[in-house]
Amino acid sequence: MIETLKLTEEQKMSIEYDEGPLIISAGPGTGKTLILTKRLIYLLNKSKKEKYKILALTFTNKAAKEMRDRIEKEILSEVNRVFIGTFHSFCYEILLSYGHHIGINSDFIIYDDIEDILSLIIEYIQKIIMENSQDNNKNIEDILKIVEKYRTVDRLKTRIRIYYPIFIRLKNNFIHPDDQLLNNISSEVKVLYQLYIESLRNYNVLDFSDLIYYTIKLFEDKPFIKKHLRTIYKHILIDEGQDINYIQYKLIKTLCDEDFKNLFIVADEDQLIFEWNDAKFEYLKRLNNEYNMKIIFLYQSFRCPKKILELANKLISNNKSRFFNKKEIISIKNNTNDVIKLNKFNTQKEEAFFIIQKIKELHKKRIKYNNICIIGRTRYLFETLIQLLEKNQIPYYIPMIQEKFVSNEMHFIINLMKLILNENDIVAYNKICDYLFLNSDKFSFKNLDKSYLNIIIEIISEKNLEIKELIYDLKKKMNDFKKYINEIFEIYRDEGNLEFLNDIEFFNEIIQDFENEYPSNENNLQNFLNYLALSSRKEGKGIAILTSHSSKGREFDYVFIISVNQEIFPDYRALQDNGRKLEEERRNFYVAITRTKKKLYLSYVESKETRSGYIKKLEPSQFLREMGLIQ
Helix, strand or coil: CCCCCCHHHHHHHHHHHHCCCCCEEECCCCCHHHHHHHHHHHHHCCCCCCEEEEEEECHHHHHHHHHHHHHHHHHHHHHHHEEEHHHHHHHHHHHHHHHHCCCCCCEECCCCCHHHHHHHHHHHHHHHHHCCCCCCHHHHHHHHHHHHHHHCCCHHHHHHHHHHHHHHHHHHHHCCCHHHHHHHCCHHHHHHHHHHHHHHHCEEEEEHHHHHHHHHHHHCCCCHHHHHHHEEEEEEEEEEHCCCCHHHHHHHHHHHCCCCEEEEEEEEECCCHHHHHCCCHHHHHHHHHHHEEEEEECCCCCCCCCHHHHHHHHHCCCCCCCCCCCCCECCCCCCCCCEEEEEECHHHHHHHHHHHHHHHHHHHCEEEEEEEEEEEECCHHHHHHHHHHHHHCEEEEEEHHHHCCCCCHHHHHHHHHHHHCCCCHHHHHHHHHCCCCCCCHHHHHHHHCCHHHHHHHHHHHHHCCHHHHHHHHHHCCHHHHHHHHHHHHHHHHHCCHHHHHHHHHHHHHHHHHHHHHCHHCCCCHHHHHHHHHHCCCCCCEEEEECCCCCCCCCCEEEEECCCCEECCCEHHHHHHHCHHHHHHHHHHHHHHHCCCEEEEEEEEECCCCCCCCCEEEECHHHHHHCCCCCC
């Protein structure tokens, strides 16, 4: 039996449930990560003599790491019997082991940067035109028409960038390039979609959507593999089940088939805010019906004050498409006084000045900056605030636009690693040439018989013999890459280059996490680069500047939500729809206010200045009315 201290009856029942498929409907702050972790520990303890493993799928690396760390503390001896990771990291492991069955070479590399993918597509198109190839039934005339239409590489790249979300949506709906459903879209999109898929395969590259797409294809084409995996993974646990899109739903269904009994999903349809990524709670509802899942409701929040949850319950009750008969979320906290402050300002500038002043007051009371966040519906609302934060030397970070690495030196070294792994990585080669201020076309044209790596080695040897030897050593011993990369760091280290020093610090943190997750015999360069691609951006220090979407999964003592106005929050496009989109906006606001642990500051403005300089009058958000904060 598990330790019952501090667990509610519903939490304990969720952890120990042993009668088939189960959905845990977990409201904000009700302990879903705790439940998932305790459930894993319970299953491991219960089956110590068994050989099977447990699969736990999350949507963020942060949640996966938190669960793994907790399990290691409580039951270290059994932690290797659990795979805890994102959908993408699980699919990476599957394709690494079994992808060769459907023609995916095991030395593939993951691209996580859209600009790299676009460059790859352009390179592939140029290659086809140069070779005038008719392979794979390509229509060279259609390709030439598209190239002629856009004339320059930059214009064509811009057009493909516009189409890229369409490509991802098609793949997320498991639509193949030759699918009849594509007959309804333009021939240009169809041709470029085909080229997008072919270009990645031609260069042995996968993007994030490929990882799930090809894993499903593997399970469908080679059913013996999924049958084998089902003997390995007797239990499957899924976090944030409301956020699954069609391809993730299809992955679960394909792996589980019709009769899987040990499916455990934690979800809350009131926190579904990713419909723009094709997430729909209908997929959760399908799983519920298809597996005849029991539902347990967690409704006691350990995070939010009582007053916050009273407002949240009033707000979300206006949504009609809630398919569970849920209880209202209640707080175990008794603090009700001075928890919410609503302010009205004439302009967004006045609003920003107030927030800065309030942050200063909080900091004087020894409130740490990392315990404070500012949430806005879109990042365009933060312009004045960021200027004032910088002027007042208040540290802040913006997770949704924060890169993993910022220094040119680190980008050069990462691309060097990619080129060492794949000597003909054209994208890495071009980026290295840019760093060295070289004309990549000129050098590759002069050295047609050499790999891109050898071209770069020759160039570097003229400038730096020390790094040339390290490249040779790293190429020979990719399982010992950490040693050589640290030596390359020392060559470029400059104590005055704080960006590079911070990048090295973060790089070493990822290395540490990587070594904790991979056994020593798998600590090779390919696995590391793909692990890096799948890793989350670095968490910043200071005030968190968040959109409502990026606030999901976080909590703060003090929360400021700015410009809570009609046409801003909710967004004007949702008001035009006045249906499903408005309900998602309401869920967005529900998520935003329930990040609060101690105090919530809400504010709205009476006017804003448009980009053309026009002063526009604004109304307070209908959400404030729905919560009873204004008449």
